[in-house]
């Protein structure tokens with residue numbers, strides 16, 4: 418009961434905790450979907466700028482005011498630099514040494530080291546690799562349709578395979594075709610590694626957080642070494658081969674090899690401002706700093722693993738919900754198809770490239786609206802590393818103490834009718850030239866906020882746009898009798914449809 422009065426003593430309104438489970442029962446016992454869980458919490462105290470809840474026994478502040486969220490994420494960044502500890506680096510170096518887990522100066526150095534790998538110019542080079550995967554996908558659907566007629570695919574499974582192939586080629590330098598070769602070793606291992614909702618893995622994850630010392634001593638790893646070893650061999654095998662044979666490929670492995678030698682740096686004329694879309698987040702001065710850090714093998718493995726973790730689930734979730742929205746909103750799909758067709762005609766015999774896709778306005782509106790309504794990251798957190806007072810617009814002060822956990826509830830802002838009218842409606846027009854500038858700053862945060870925002874936002878947007886471009890250029894996305902409309906979400910602790918998202922791709926007539 419120790420923490421039960423934590424918020425009460427500070428005069429902060431909060432959800433009433435239950436013994437041991439705090440307010441996590443509905444999520445932990447799978448009584449609510451993750452979306453409802455966070456949305457309901459956010460709307461519990463509509464007039465409060467800051468409220469509290471308990472994750473099991475840990476008090477967590479929810480900052481439900483965009484101005485205060487900006488103060489936490491940007492202005493007072495020095496007091497809120499890190500995420501709360503999930504896995505300590507001595508208990509599991511693959512997790513603990515990755516960018517998302519690092520803290521303080523170690524994080525600053527790593528962010529600045531990796532940041533040049535995610536700029537527009539690097540994405541331009543990598544675009545070709547993503548395009549190849551997208552064309553492979555089109556070929557696969559065409560072949561299947563010719564052989565067996567129009568097929569129904571479950572979108573999460575379909576796009577997990579696609580995002581797996583994109584990360585495999587971009588981050589690991591390995592080309593696989595997981596749609597055609599369903600049980601290829603890379604995909605099977607990746608899927609097993611990413612399965613965090615499996616009950617046993619979930620329990621192990623919680624034990625790791627509660628008893629890190631035990632795992633440090635026993636050297637039991639969260640991800641079994643048989644799995645991480647597979648990826649380790651893939652990365653270091655590729656690096657050794659390239660080193661020996663002087664091979665260049667425009668991918669993450671190449672960039673990490675440069676970082677390993679301390680040679681990866683921002684190019685003088687590089688602008689971080691060449692937006693990849695409305696949702697893109699900008700790199701801060703922290704990420705743009707020149708740092709001469711050389712990466713160890715463990716560092717490299719940890720970052721590759723994180724790119725996988727961060728890119729696999731988010732992109733497949735994004736693609737499955739976008740295709741669903743387009744299937745049930747045929748007029749939006751048609752408008753997007755028209756823009757794709759026009760772009761394709763303008764390209765003539767040239768292939769689609771990074772700069773052309775960035776110019777597609779309606780594409781950007783559709784993706785931006787999708788990331789509002791179905792944000793793959795529902796909320797983010799910050800750990801308070803020194804006592805700080807944050808002041809709102811009216812001069813009211815909020816004191817946070819060292820050790821506090823603060824949550825920024827993206828999903829709450831995205832569904833608050835104060836900021837987005839009729840929030841349940843999928844309406845790309847919110848992001849047209851006229852309307853997008855009226856969005857209240859700090860309320861649209863699909864890629865997070867401040868210097869700790871998503872380092873991969875350009876990569877993610879490029880990937881999602883390229884996949885969608887090739888699908889719509891070649892097929893109409895259609896619902897059928899297997900599609901659950903309206904879609905219901907699963908109560909697993911992940912953004913997932915209850916019965917999957919089943920859709921079909923109908924080849925467009927070439928006429």
Ligand code: HEM
Nearest residue numbers: 516517724727728731794797864865866869870871873877
């Ligand atoms: C639609 C896809 C994606 C979404 C919605 C998304 C969203 C996010 C969010 C909300 C955060 C936390 C930001 C914060 O706390 O302010 C984050 C962090 C991160 N993301 Fe993404 N992400 C996506 C795709 C990717 C991809 C493809 C990569 C890499 C290839 C990536 C790499 C990362 C990394 C490394 C971090 C940690 C950054 C740090 O701690 O410095 N993400 N992402």
